[in-house]
Amino acid sequence: xxxxxxxxxxxxxxxxxxxxxxxxxxxxxxxxxxxxxxxxxxxxxxxxxxxxxxxxxxxxxxxxxxxxxxxxxxxxxxxxxxxxxxxxxxxxxxxxxxxxxxxxxxxxxxxxxxxxxxxxxxxxxxxxxxxxxxxxx
Amino acid sequence: xxxxxxxxxxxxxxxxxxxxxxxxxxxxxxxxxxxxxxxxxxxxxxxxxxxxxxxxxxxxxxxxxxxxxxxxxxxxxxxxxxxxxxxxxxxxxxxxxxxxxxxxxxxxxxxxxxxxxxxxxxxxxxxxxxxxxxxxx
DNA sequence: TAACAAGATGCGAAAGCTTCTCACTCGTCC
DNA sequence: GGACGAGTGAGAAGCTTTCGCATCTTGTTA
Numbered sequence: 001x002x003x004x005x006x007x008x009x010x011x012x013x014x015x016x017x018x019x020x021x022x023x024x025x026x027x028x029x030x031x032x033x034x035x036x037x038x039x040x041x042x043x044x045x046x047x048x049x050x051x052x053x054x055x056x057x058x059x060x061x062x063x064x065x066x067x068x069x070x071x072x073x074x075x076x077x078x079x080x081x082x083x084x085x086x087x088x089x090x091x092x093x094x095x096x097x098x099x100x101x102x103x104x105x106x107x108x109x110x111x112x113x114x115x116x117x118x119x120x121x122x123x124x125x126x127x128x129x130x131x132x133x134x135x136x137x
Numbered sequence: 138x139x140x141x142x143x144x145x146x147x148x149x150x151x152x153x154x155x156x157x158x159x160x161x162x163x164x165x166x167x168x169x170x171x172x173x174x175x176x177x178x179x180x181x182x183x184x185x186x187x188x189x190x191x192x193x194x195x196x197x198x199x200x201x202x203x204x205x206x207x208x209x210x211x212x213x214x215x216x217x218x219x220x221x222x223x224x225x226x227x228x229x230x231x232x233x234x235x236x237x238x239x240x241x242x243x244x245x246x247x248x249x250x251x252x253x254x255x256x257x258x259x260x261x262x263x264x265x266x267x268x269x270x271x272x273x274x
Numbered sequence: 275t276a277a278c279a280a281g282a283t284g285c286g287a288a289a290g291c292t293t294c295t296c297a298c299t300c301g302t303c304c
Numbered sequence: 305g306g307a308c309g310a311g312t313g314a315g316a317a318g319c320t321t322t323c324g325c326a327t328c329t330t331g332t333t334a
Contacts, residue, residue: 012330014282034321049284054321056282072207072261074292075320089255098253105245109264116235117269118226124209125262127246132254149301151311171292186313191292193311211321212291 009063016048020056024066024080031069031077031097071126087125093134146200153185157193161203161217168206168214168234208263224262230271 002021003013023040034053041048057078060066067081089098113120139158140150160177171190178185197203204218226235250257
């Protein structure tokens with residue numbers, strides 16, 4: 001139940017928070033911008049302000065419910081945090097996003113960070129390219 | 138000579154372009170934001186508008202003279218393109234940036250992209266962590 | 275169930291980075 | 305040296321994101 005997740009984050013269960021979480025869940029694994037979420041709410045007939053969307057997404061991020069990604073589009077995108085870390089392949093033509101995980105890369109990153117005296121906290125790996133469909137056109 | 142690089146990019150050699158290139162070169166391998174470049178120009182006594190700084194940096198990027206990086210700070214940073222690809226370790230406390238290159242990671246990225254039918258164009262790997270100095274405090 | 279306090283919301287305003295517009299100026303090439 | 309096209313500066317505008325504040329809700333206590 002969504003409510004449990006929201007409560008678990010120490011947040012009150014309110015309509016905006018339920019709706020936003022449900023939109024992110026229903027979106028499958030698409031990566032939605034705050035604007036996308038806002039538009040989805042409007043389409044649903046929910047009258048929720050854009051400022052609230054940003055606030056709630058930030059709270060969800062802090063609570064670990066969602067992940068915020070910074071692709072090079074100038075806006076942040078959000079996705080449900082399914083627990084398993086992964087990185088992204090982004091098509092520069094059609095913006096399609098493919099997720100992947102590679103233990104070998106993760107391991108090397110740890111080694112590199114350690115080698116430079118860094119305690120690793122987080123990382124972001126995005127590969128930009130042209131997907132098969134776009135290349136075929 | 139800087140002028141050759143600017144001409145080679147099909148751009149006229151103008152004072153703003155010379156000054157900006159020279160600032161980036163003199164900065165060593167620091168990562169400067171457009172604002173940083175602008176301030177450096179002012180300190181030099183050069184009266185060059187911020188809009189011009191952005192324009193020129195974008196042109197230099199298109200010409201391959203500089204690289205633009207998107208760390209998670211909300212602003213882009215620029216560095217001279219020295220030709221050798223590298224990735225970044227960023228300290229989330231003091232913002233220190235360390236560059237590194239890892240052939241193994243590069244190779245895995247190529248394999249992953251190919252496995253998903255992507256023709257790789259570019260990529261961005263940033264590891265965020267706490268550097269030794271900040272951890273010691 | 276009613277009332278209350280803390281927390282949430284919505285709206286518009288504002289901030290921060292970046293780009294655009296447009297009149298003016300400057301390189302380049304003849 | 306002059307003409308033309310490209311480049312510049314200043315401010316306005318655009319975009320994403322955050323803030324401030326009056327109003328409304330949730331969760332709790334009586």
